[in-house]
Amino acid sequence: MEFALNQYREMHWESELSLLPTCLLLLLAVRTWSTQAGSGAVLLNVAPPLPFFPDNEAISRKQEQVIKSVGYPFPGWGSARWLWITWLALAALLTLTHLYFPPFREITSLESHPATRCILFIAGAVAAMAIFDLMQFVFLWNEPRGLLRSLDRERFKRSFVPIKVFKWSNLWSFSGESFQDRRAVDAALHDCVIELARKYQHPGFNGDAAGLEVLRRKYDQVPLPPVGPLEFRIDHDQFFHHIFDAASEAVTIISERRFAQQDPPPSPEWNGSLVTVNCDPTVNCGGKGEGGPYADELEELSRLPAWERAAERLICLMYIGFIQAIVARLHSLLISVAFVFTLVTLAVSIYPFVPFSPLLLLGVLVLLAITWGFFKVFSEMNSDPILRRIVREDDRKEQGNFYFKFGEALALPLLAMGSTILPGGTGRILSLVQALVSHAQ
Secondary structure, eight states: OHHHHHHHHOOOOOGGSSHHHHHHHHHHHHHHHHHHHHHHHHHTTTTTOOOOOOOOOGGGGHHHHHHHHHHHOOOOOSSHHHOOOOHHHHHHHHHHHHHHHHEEEEEEOOSSSHHHHHHHHHHHHHHHHHHHHHHHHHHHHHHHHHHHHHTTTTTTGGTTTTOOOOHHHTTOOOTTTTTHHHHHHHHHHHHHHHIIIIISOOOGGGHHHHHHHHHHHHHHHHOOOOOOOHHOOOOOOHHHHHHHHHHHHHHHHHHHOSSSSSSSOOOOOSTTOOOOOOTTTTTTTTTGGGGTTHHHHHHHHHHHHHHHHHHHHHHHHHHHHHHHHHHHHHHHHHHHHHHHHHHHHHHHHHHHSSOOOOHHHHHHHHHHHHHEEEHHHHHHHOOOOHHHHHHGGGGGGGHHHHHHHHHHHHHHHHHHHHHHSSTTHHEEEHHHHHHHHHHHH
16 A cells, blocks of 8 residues: 555655655756856856056956956855855754754654655755855855945046946846847957057057957958857957957056047048947936036046047946956846745645744745845945946936845745745645646647
8 A cells, every 4th residue: 555655646746745846846956056057157257357457456357366266156265265164154054953953853754764854955955055156146246346346436437437338137137148248348348449559549559459350350251160169269368368458558558647638640541430339428328417427527538538538448348348247147146046945945845844844944044044135235236336337327216126126036035935835835836837747748
């Protein structure tokens, strides 16, 4: 009879007595984590390097490497020591609670005692992955936050306002940052270097402009010649090498102001056809009109020599591309936390563990931690002065946009936790999944 009942439970997983849905949901949670981790690492690898500021390391290449190290799926120990220590302490506490805390030791199921302990341990390990991503989400934001504060003390911050290539809504959409968004920044960087070299005839940009033109001609061919992954990676690194050298030169000429305060004559062969992004600093692009918060800075910017506006624009575009990559990595961590927590919650709640109250209490505590982490990061991003300069459209509709994004991020975890409390919540979810599977067949 016991064998027959076990066979029935294994075959009829919609009865809410089978272990199969729990295992599948846990596997799906691991798959979600690995997918988001891989995409996040790629986003960081294609981020443009920051220019070199000799007198301000907080916004230079060294700080960029620290931020990237914290953002990788497995952060380096040197740059994320406290992240690892805190997470290891929490993981050890979770393990000890599972093994020795009486309410957890009393949890039973229809399976044998070792099988029950194994399933709970696997669920706890996957939940620990979500907790690590949540901590990384908070720690990663703290690093660029310091960089943004330092940027707010620089004079060239005024050139963030008229640049149009940053699309905030795309970064926080379900699909995240697109290839077109990254390509727009790369194209604008290229055009700034060519403009400084050809139109304003600054000799420090000639070599980098020539190298960028070689790459552009190679990838502008129709049809595009076959390019392997390794060759593309080398070309991409070469592109950023030229951009980094040009941006460092722009920092030098702005800092030393060793050029005359008037525009040099345009080059005879220059016709402006390479400039594809409208970055006219005399126009308040998307701001609040003449009386906007940045009107004074835009007026000050319009009085600068055109070559200096182009140099400041090049530097700001480097930071915009880097911020895009970091925010996109934050987005992937947010998706990972929300989905992994949701899947683990459903995996545990659809199986008859008794008593269920310890698992429910632990889930509520993790949900409160997720709510705190999301609120902290969203609220600080919403009030950051540099991000306001970059996205500057109606001040991003401050309160409405903030609460909408915050609620959107918490929707799945709240629904998953609600399904464990409401009568029949997980049963309805299983019925829906069963119907989808039946129609797919």
